[in-house]
Amino acid sequence: xLAHSTDAATSTIDGQPxxxxxxxxxxxxxxxxxxxxxxxxxxxxxxxxxxxxxxxWHRADSWKSLEGQHDxxxxxxxxxxxxxxxxRSQPCCIDAANTTDASKRVLAGALExxxxxxxxxxxxxxxxxxxxxxxxxxxxxxxxxxGKVVKYLKPEDMLARLxxxxxxxxxxxxxxxxxxxxxxxxxxxxxSNADHTTTTDYDDGPDDMSKADVFVNLLSQIxxxxxxxxxxxxxxxxxxxxxPVALASELLALGLNTSAYTYETAPVxxxxxxxxxxxxxxxxxxxxxxxxxxxxxxxGGEIDSDVxxxxxxxxxxPGGSLSNLTALHIARHHWLVTNGYDAxxxxxxxxxxxxxxVISPNAPEVDSNxxxxxxxxxxxxxxxxxxxxxxxxxxxxxxxxxxxxxxxxVSTEAHYSFRKAMAVTGIGASNLIxxxxxxxxxxxxxxxxxxxxxxxxxxxxxxxxxxxxxxxxRGSFDDIAAIVDVCRSHEVVESTDRSLSxxxxxxxxxxxxxxxxxxxxxxxxxxxxxVRSLFTGVDRVDSFTFNPHxxxxxxxxxxxxxxxxxxxxxxxxxxxxxxxxDPRKNGAxxxxxxxxxxxxxxxxxxxxxxxxxxxxxxGLGKRVDDKVTSLATLSGLIQKHESFMLACExxxxxxNFFYLPPRIKRELQARGIPTNQSRCHILPxxxxxxxxxxxxxxxxxxxxxxxxxxxxxxxxxxxxxxFRLVLAGDKTLNQDEFREILxxxxxxxxxx
Numbered sequence: 001x002l003a004h005s006t007d008a009a010t011s012t013i014d015g016q017p018x019x020x021x022x023x024x025x026x027x028x029x030x031x032x033x034x035x036x037x038x039x040x041x042x043x044x045x046x047x048x049x050x051x052x053x054x055x056x057w058h059r060a061d062s063w064k065s066l067e068g069q070h071d072x073x074x075x076x077x078x079x080x081x082x083x084x085x086x087x088r089s090q091p092c093c094i095d096a097a098n099t100t101d102a103s104k105r106v107l108a109g110a111l112e113x114x115x116x117x118x119x120x121x122x123x124x125x126x127x128x129x130x131x132x133x134x135x136x137x138x139x140x141x142x143x144x145x146x147g148k149v150v151k152y153l154k155p156e157d158m159l160a161r162l163x164x165x166x167x168x169x170x171x172x173x174x175x176x177x178x179x180x181x182x183x184x185x186x187x188x189x190x191x192s193n194a195d196h197t198t199t200t201d202y203d204d205g206p207d208d209m210s211k212a213d214v215f216v217n218l219l220s221q222i223x224x225x226x227x228x229x230x231x232x233x234x235x236x237x238x239x240x241x242x243x244p245v246a247l248a249s250e251l252l253a254l255g256l257n258t259s260a261y262t263y264e265t266a267p268v269x270x271x272x273x274x275x276x277x278x279x280x281x282x283x284x285x286x287x288x289x290x291x292x293x294x295x296x297x298x299x300g301g302e303i304d305s306d307v308x309x310x311x312x313x314x315x316x317x318p319g320g321s322l323s324n325l326t327a328l329h330i331a332r333h334h335w336l337v338t339n340g341y342d343a344x345x346x347x348x349x350x351x352x353x354x355x356x357x358v359i360s361p362n363a364p365e366v367d368s369n370x371x372x373x374x375x376x377x378x379x380x381x382x383x384x385x386x387x388x389x390x391x392x393x394x395x396x397x398x399x400x401x402x403x404x405x406x407x408x409x410v411s412t413e414a415h416y417s418f419r420k421a422m423a424v425t426g427i428g429a430s431n432l433i434x435x436x437x438x439x440x441x442x443x444x445x446x447x448x449x450x451x452x453x454x455x456x457x458x459x460x461x462x463x464x465x466x467x468x469x470x471x472x473x474r475g476s477f478d479d480i481a482a483i484v485d486v487c488r489s490h491e492v493v494e495s496t497d498r499s500l501s502x503x504x505x506x507x508x509x510x511x512x513x514x515x516x517x518x519x520x521x522x523x524x525x526x527x528x529x530x531v532r533s534l535f536t537g538v539d540r541v542d543s544f545t546f547n548p549h550x551x552x553x554x555x556x557x558x559x560x561x562x563x564x565x566x567x568x569x570x571x572x573x574x575x576x577x578x579x580x581x582d583p584r585k586n587g588a589x590x591x592x593x594x595x596x597x598x599x600x601x602x603x604x605x606x607x608x609x610x611x612x613x614x615x616x617x618x619g620l621g622k623r624v625d626d627k628v629t630s631l632a633t634l635s636g637l638i639q640k641h642e643s644f645m646l647a648c649e650x651x652x653x654x655x656n657f658f659y660l661p662p663r664i665k666r667e668l669q670a671r672g673i674p675t676n677q678s679r680c681h682i683l684p685x686x687x688x689x690x691x692x693x694x695x696x697x698x699x700x701x702x703x704x705x706x707x708x709x710x711x712x713x714x715x716x717x718x719x720x721x722x723f724r725l726v727l728a729g730d731k732t733l734n735q736d737e738f739r740e741i742l743x744x745x746x747x748x749x750x751x752x
Contacts, residue, residue: 100209102208102209102211102212105209105212105213105216106212106215106216109212109213109219110219113216118244148228148231148706148707149227149231149234149706149707149708149709150225150228150703151224151706152706153225158225162181162182162221162225163182163183164183165183165185179214180214180217180218182218182222227709229729230242230729232737233707233708233709233741233744234708234709235708235709235710235711235724235728236709236710236711237711237728238472238518238547238551238728239550239556239728239729240553240727240728240729241553241729241730241731242553242555243552243553243554243611243729243730244730245611245614245615246552246554246555246558246608246610249606249607249609249610250555250606253269253603253606253607256269256603258603259593259601260273260592260593260601260603261592261600261601262585262587262591262593263585263586263587263588263590263591264585264586264587267587269603269606270587271590272606272609273315273316273592273603273605274590275609276314276560276605276609276612277312277313277314278312280312280314280560280562281311281312281313281314281562281564283524283525283617284539284544284562285538285539285562285564286539287539311566312563312564312566313564313567313568313570313595314560314561314563315560315561315569315592316558316559316561316604316605316608317545317559317560317561317596318557318559318602319547320415320516320545320547321415321420321421322597323518323545323561324417324418324421324514324518325417325420325424325425326561326569327466327514327543327545327561328408328418328422328425328464329421329425329572329573329597330563330569330572331463331514331542331543332406332427332463332464333568333571333572334512334542334568335406335461335463335512336403337571338510339403341403342403403461404459404460404461405431405459405461406427406431406460406461406463407431407432407433407455407463408422408431408432408462408463408465409432409433409434409435409448409462409465410434410435410465410466410468411435411437411442411466411468411478412436412437412716413437413441413442413443413468413471413472413473413474413476413478413716414434414466414468414516415471415472418466418516419432431460433451433455435451437476437716439717440476440649441471441476441648442476442479443467443468443478443483445482445485445486452486452487452490452511462490462510463510464511464512464514465486465512465513466514466515466516467480467483467513467514467541468515468517469515469519469520469521469523469534470517470518470519470520470521470523470651470653471519471654472519472713473654473656473715473724474648474651474654474716475519475520475652475654476651477651479536480513480515480535480537480540480541481536481540482537483513483537484537484540484541485537487511487513491510491511512543513541513543514542514543514545515541515543515544515545517544517545517546518545518547519547519551519653520534520546520652521544521545521547522546522547522548522550522551522552522620522624523535523551523624523652523653524538524544525617525620525623526621526624526625527618527622527625528621528625531624531625531628531652534652541564542563543561543564544561544562544563545559545560545561545562546559546560548560548607548608548611549607550728550729551623551627551653551728551729552620552623552729553611553728553729553730553731554607554610554611555607557604558608559604560605560608569595569596570594570595572595573594575594576594623730627653627727627732628652630727631650631652631654631655631725631726631727632650633735634655634733635655635678637738637739637742638655638657638742639676639677639678640676642660642665642675643659643660643661643665643742643745643749643750644659644660644675645657645658645660645675645676646658646678646680647680647715647723648680648715648717648722649678649679649680653726653727654725654726655725655726656713656722656723656724656725657722657723658683658691658722659691659695659723659745659746659749660691661694661749661751661752664687664690664694667687668687671684680718682717682718683718683719688718688719688720689719689720691720691721692712692719692721694749694752695721695722695723696712696721697749698748698749701748702744702748705748707744707748708741708745710723710724710725712724723745
């Protein structure tokens with residue numbers, strides 16, 4: 001563990017990221033206005049059409065007209081071709097009241113809510129150069145939650161206040177049936193004549209503008225009663241305050257509304273993902289910075305015959321759980337192919353099309369001139385079914401062709417997603433072996449060695465070990481080097497003719513080592529030697545994952561997975577769906593989607609790219625290192641405070657502690673149990689039960705008051721739930737701010 005500094009941690013937020021966010025928000029509003037103006041192109045020439053003069057916008061260099069018939073800025077303008085409309089003076093935001101398109105009126109109102117949430121003042125001075133961001137400032141306004149983390153409503157109160165069924169029409173002139181309730185129920189009106197009575201739903205009445213205003217008000221209510229996860233006192237999860245630059249990139253991606261599975265649909269984003277994964281692979285497996293020169297390197301590995309790609313493989317994945325699932329999946333594929341039990345998915349598919357005994361004789365062969373073929377699912381599923389549910393051998397089967405049962409290993413501190421992943425892959429949750437940890441929460445290497453030996457003696461095949469870099473509660477980092485050493489000591493390199501043509505014939509490691517750094521993996525950017533030492537041995541592992549949306553402040557969700565085995569992701573997942581992944585398309589050699597589980601893919605990479613590009617490794621490393629210093633300050637304050645006690649020895653990014661009301665404090669003193677040490681004592685059962693109740697009640701009080709959302713968590717070796725405080729996202733706190741946090745908790749808990 002680290003030798004923490006107890007100096008007060010202070011931090012300042014650079015105004016530049018905020019300016020970027022403001023500029024992008026302003027640009028989006030400009031695009032919105034531009035889209036409204038272009039309505040004139042569809043023949044909408046009524047008096048409400050917005051003109052250049054009315055909107056007070058101008059171009060940085062030249063003007064383009066709607067029909068190419070006007071040379072003056074006084075002519076009606078269109079969305080610019082090469083550059084962006086720049087606001088010249090107030091008001092910069094679109095005036096929603098004057099917007100004649102109801103749906104865009106809603107969008108304009110939502111942008112106003114966004115600006116309010118982020119305290120953005122969209123004013124631009126006319127005396128400055130016309131450039132996005134000039135004089136755009138972050139103003140200190142009252143947050144939507146009135147300064148609270150949340151305006152808490154009990155579920156029954158929320159239903160009564162926001163989802164009420166008997167909702168009156170918000171405006172008598174509104175006849176579209178929509179009420180000012182969040183319920184999807186619409187008002188119904190009965191109309192009758194001499195012959196019969198009918199019931200009519202007013203779904204789209206004539207007053208669309210009123211409907212838009214009502215809907216913006218509903219959006220405002222959602223914002224008002226939601227949790228402000230960027231609040232300084234939001235500690236509940238391992239995410240929080242967003243980085244403005246990463247948020248700006250997310251806004252851009254939302255506007256693009258594309259899927260990052262092929263080059264033709266997302267050309268720039270596809271190449272950005274290749275670039276980020278290459279750089280991440282170098283950082284993890286070589287320890288090299290993004291600034292180092294590549295010119296003298298020839299490290300491309302060929303996946304397609306004519307195109308060279310980086311020697312490391314990786315992809316953005318929607319969350320740490322799916323990243324761990326992907327790592328487990330490709331590890332199994334690597335083991336089966338390496339040992340001759342299986343072939344890449346696309347190879348099986350092609351062979352199935354030629355096997356009349358497996359596929360119907362009428363099934364067409366694979367032909368690049370046709371779109372995706374739909375084969376019998378039995379053929380594709382057979383290998384995994386056979387692996388998970390062994391059946392008696394057919395008389396033509398060789399006993400050696402049936403793989404042994406695979407087993408994987410994690411520690412007691414590992415994330416629960418591994419058990420789910422074992423179930424989803426069909427390997428079986430019962431084949432996940434949980435290895436004991438040392439007192440500090442690290443996986444015990446000796447226990448791992450014994451567990452692997454025991455599994456092999458019982459006829460199982462160990463194929464996967466997950467090391468944790470930053471466990472969820474304790475924050476512990478496993479000794480990666482020791483784990484790799486144990487796994488490599490069990491390698492058996494055999495000469496075999498099992499290997500299938502085109503598969504991975506070289507046995508690099510019989511046991512795949514994966515590092516789950518969902519929480520602590522961002523520390524890979526650190527410059528501190530003591531933090532970097534936590535990753536000793538990571539250059540020898542097979543795969544690594546981390547979540548920039550946790551420690552670095554990217555918007556949810558941003559998860560990266562990288563492996564040293566180039567081409568393995570595609571070999572494990574590719575089905576070569578011809579309607580989508582066709583080598584005849586432009587840039588098809590760079591397509592990403594065929595190497596993933598999913599079809600559609602959000603362009604999450606833009607958020608990690610934005611963080612890395614804007615801040616650099618040095619800036620991201622400083623963000624990580626500042627958290628270490630800041631939390632060391634908190635650890636020192638807890639040890640000195642009479643109402644608090646550390647629950648375990650701190651790791652760099654997690655502080656676990658108990659709150660001690662005066663009566664419990666006196667009881668601990670009477671029993672001679674110290675409360676001011678970094679090495680915490682295991683509490684007696686009766687006191688543990690009492691503290692557990694206090695932890696729950698104090699959390700509820702803080703939550704309901706909107707003062708703070710902080711979790712109580714189970715901790716191995718302690719029977720009482722403890723509080724966990726982390727600094728997730730773009731956030732560090734100084735000594736005075738920590739004192740205020742402890743004071744707030746004491747104020748709400750002293751009489752418990």
